[in-house]
Amino acid sequence: MTALFHSIIGLPRSGKTTFLAALWHQLEAGEISTRLTLDKLVGDHSYLNDIATAWRGFQEVPRTSRGADAKVSIHVRDTLTGNTVELYFPDLSGESYEDQFVARTCSTSYVDGFSEEGGILLFVTADKQQDGVTLLDLGPELVADAAIDINVNAVAATAWSHKDVPVQVRLVDLLQFLQHRPFQRRQRKLAVCVSAWDLIDGGITPETWLARELPLLNQFLLNNSESFEVRIYGVSAQGGDLAGNLGDLIKVEVPSRRVLCLGPEGTKHDLTAPIIWMSEEN
Numbered sequence: 001m002t003a004l005f006h007s008i009i010g011l012p013r014s015g016k017t018t019f020l021a022a023l024w025h026q027l028e029a030g031e032i033s034t035r036l037t038l039d040k041l042v043g044d045h046s047y048l049n050d051i052a053t054a055w056r057g058f059q060e061v062p063r064t065s066r067g068a069d070a071k072v073s074i075h076v077r078d079t080l081t082g083n084t085v086e087l088y089f090p091d092l093s094g095e096s097y098e099d100q101f102v103a104r105t106c107s108t109s110y111v112d113g114f115s116e117e118g119g120i121l122l123f124v125t126a127d128k129q130q131d132g133v134t135l136l137d138l139g140p141e142l143v144a145d146a147a148i149d150i151n152v153n154a155v156a157a158t159a160w161s162h163k164d165v166p167v168q169v170r171l172v173d174l175l176q177f178l179q180h181r182p183f184q185r186r187q188r189k190l191a192v193c194v195s196a197w198d199l200i201d202g203g204i205t206p207e208t209w210l211a212r213e214l215p216l217l218n219q220f221l222l223n224n225s226e227s228f229e230v231r232i233y234g235v236s237a238q239g240g241d242l243a244g245n246l247g248d249l250i251k252v253e254v255p256s257r258r259v260l261c262l263g264p265e266g267t268k269h270d271l272t273a274p275i276i277w278m279s280e281e282n
Helices: 016-029 046-056 095-103 108-113 135-141 167-177 206-213 215-222 246-251 273-279
Strands: 003-010 036-040 072-078 084-089 120-125 188-195 228-236 260-263 266-268
Touching: 003 016, 003 273, 016 036, 016 046, 016 072, 016 084, 016 188, 036 084, 046 072, 072 273, 084 273, 095 167, 120 167, 120 273, 167 215, 188 206, 188 273, 206 215, 206 228, 228 273, 260 273
Parallel strands: 003 084, 003 120, 120 188, 188 228
Antiparallel strands: 036 072, 072 084, 228 260, 260 266
């Protein structure tokens, strides 16, 4: 048997906590067949129980604040191979990743979490406009400078903030950290999970969405195959918009079937699909 240690990361409000709530429910309830099952309980799981209760009750899963953040881990076993896997959420709030971006530092425990054999789940969300328009988008609208009347004195100067940096720049920086000391430089399996996938119109794949919405991140992943073996998943852990689709969600008798996970394996209700892929031997 092999013990693997998978880390789950992402910026604030990227869907990590909702994913964790739905995953914990699926593993505990046993409503659908999953290849991964709970192996053992370690530590206090009251936080997991609380967010799973909110998820089952069609409540907005509370966002994890920095002050309430806990280092959450789940121990599961692959029923096919017998391998044991620990899922580790080093920072559910995601705020320490922003500190890492600004201060260029990270904690020893964060580094240690990536020293074990295992992969990474990286969360991005489809539930927000990504990084706005580019010069290519504006090209047809641009006119000669002489035709533009701009009162530069009317433009208010604003202080720079790291929050002004595009999301995909921060995500690439987050991954580049793992390519340098003190992290061990090696190839890791990386499952990119696009959360709130229920908001995406049918007919588009997660790969196409990533290339269209986060082209810098997509290009980075394509050109760093020596560091990351990548698969991309569309994930709807909530099952739909609680405000607009609550009636449809209530009609789903088995809560675990609210979940959708679209990947190379097809569309499933099983949130463990990307974890299984990361746990398989090449």
